[in-house]
Amino acid sequence: MSKQNILGIDIGGSFLKSAPVDILTGTLIAEPFKVSTPSCAEPVQLVSVILQLMQHFDWTSQIGIGFPGVVRDGIVRTAIHLHPDWVGLNIRALLKPLARTDVSVLNDADAAGLAEMAFGAGRDEPTRSDGTTLLITLGTGIGSALFRHRRLIPNTEFGHIYLESGEEAEAVASASLRPKLNLSWEEFGQRVDRYLRYVDRLVAPDLIIVGGGVSEEWEKFSPYLSNLERIRPARFGNNAGLIGAALYRDYISLGD
Numbered sequence: 529m530s531k532q533n534i535l536g537i538d539i540g541g542s543f544l545k546s547a548p549v550d551i552l553t554g555t556l557i558a559e560p561f562k563v564s565t566p567s568c569a570e571p572v573q574l575v576s577v578i579l580q581l582m583q584h585f586d587w588t589s590q591i592g593i594g595f596p597g598v599v600r601d602g603i604v605r606t607a608i609h610l611h612p613d614w615v616g617l618n619i620r621a622l623l624k625p626l627a628r629t630d631v632s633v634l635n636d637a638d639a640a641g642l643a644e645m646a647f648g649a650g651r652d653e654p655t656r657s658d659g660t661t662l663l664i665t666l667g668t669g670i671g672s673a674l675f676r677h678r679r680l681i682p683n684t685e686f687g688h689i690y691l692e693s694g695e696e697a698e699a700v701a702s703a704s705l706r707p708k709l710n711l712s713w714e715e716f717g718q719r720v721d722r723y724l725r726y727v728d729r730l731v732a733p734d735l736i737i738v739g740g741g742v743s744e745e746w747e748k749f750s751p752y753l754s755n756l757e758r759i760r761p762a763r764f765g766n767n768a769g770l771i772g773a774a775l776y777r778d779y780i781s782l783g784d
């Protein structure tokens with residue numbers, strides 16, 4: 529196991545997905561392995577799935593985790609789609625004695641943003657030194673990652689803003705609503721457009737990257753988006769979160 533390989537784990541509302549990542553190139557060095565997120569997603573259950581993912585890859589060295597909520601210094605501050613017991617928990621401290629390796633953790637959308645900025649759709653953008661890039665992930669919920677001068681401003685949570693209609697963005701444009709409400713691609717695209725136009729007015733980014741698994745269906749809903757010259761799909765689709773989780777370096781050492 530080379531030192532430049534880190535196991536990336538993306539905790540999603542529907543699946544936990546993991547793969548070893550070569551952090552110098554952002555490439556996966558094995559097929560990703562996916563396990564359904566346990567229904568009530570209590571800490572003890574998710575931790576045992578994380579250990580199962582490590583076992584699957586026979587992994588004993590560093591891991592990086594993307595978590596679907598606000599995370600500061602390893603401590604979970606919000607966990608809307610998981611069990612409320614997560615709030616206040618220090619994921620790194622919880623995993624340290626069990627995983628017996630260095631653990632880093634950050635918000636899942638921030639992780640996806642890091643991957644896209646380093647090796648994907650944001651790699652060469654924006655070229656202006658004062659540029660702002662915003663990545664939006666459309667999945668079970670909506671996540672956001674904001675970059676200024678290519679530096680991450682973490683935990684932005686633009687999925688929870690309220691649109692002019694008074695609806696929360698997640699209740700309008702999450703990818704999970706499409707099958708749930710039986711929306712056509714046109715209806716879904718129009719919802720995403722309504723959301724992106726609103727966020728665009730708030731943040732005025734030079735570039736918006738649309739991520740999450742649904743970005744792999746870009747051709748189907750992008751015809752309904754305005755300002756397309758400043759919007760592009762993520763390169764790594766659903767794998768961006770686990771790649772970025774591996775790239776993020778805030779390890780605690782086991783010697784601490």
Ligand code: BGC
Pocket residue numbers: 540541595596597598606608609635636637638665667669670671672685687698
């Ligand atoms: C959470 C975010 C997360 C997003 C995508 C939202 O509900 O609040 O922290 O990034 O879902 O998982």
